[in-house]
Amino acid sequence: MEDRANNVVHTAYIIHQKKYSESSLIIDFFTEKFGIVSVLAKGALKKKSPFLGVLKPFLQLNICYSGRSQLKTLVSADISKMSNLTGLNLYCGFYINELISLFVHPNDENLEIFHLYQSILNCLSTTQNIESELRFFELDLLEFAGYGLDLDGHVEQISQQNCRFIYVLDEGLMIHQDGYISCATLQKLAIRAKLSKVELIESKLLMRHVLDTVLQGREIKSRQVIANMNKYLQ
Secondary structure (H helix, E strand, O other), X not given: OOHHHOOOOEEEEEEEEEEOOOOOEEEEEEEOOOEEXXXXXXXXXXXXXXXXXXXXXXXXXXXXXXXXXXXXXXXXXXXXXXXXXXXXXXXXXXXXXXXXXXXOOEOOOXXXXXXXXXXXXXXXXXXXXXXXXXXXXXXXXXXXXXXXXXXXXXXXXXXXXXXXXXXXXXXXXXXXXXXXXXXXXXXXXXXXOOOOHHHHHHHHHHHHHHHHHHHOOOOOOHHXXXXXXXXXHO
């Protein structure tokens, strides 16, 4: 990372953090200008730490860090914007963070994904029924990361037919008699229209297949947590 990134205030969100010692944390920040940045927050767990109550997921932060190595040192952090995620939406937030960690790379500026992340956090803070928005987020994330689906092309070609589709590696969407997603659902996804209960089921199956294919076996651990939470809430 260029030296000009040091001692400059960055807009950032915490994507992942872990204990480094009894009193310190290593935090992966999603920054507006430099993608994922790993930062050491020295003494963050001490009772008198200036970072106490600040270093929490889903808060928009203004941070400053220093250092020339891959692991930076956190100099300052202040809350710029609060987010209030509760219940299932909170667990969906951790799912989104996991996707960000899988698709955004260190030192890789991607303003489209950064703004997409801000938008979905706003949805999670203000909307209860967010399953449609999660599917749209996944679609847009894939698009901005270079793995977009040609939904418009398929809809234009066979919109008058009662076709169903599957997703195939290196081929994309393919017509299949036992396909798990209909043309009608693809039409809704293409224009980001609100999805019915059946369309939500189909789109979830599609996105699961696409993400698993693109990630080549890398596990999305938060999926099971959300599934367990759904069972608990039912």
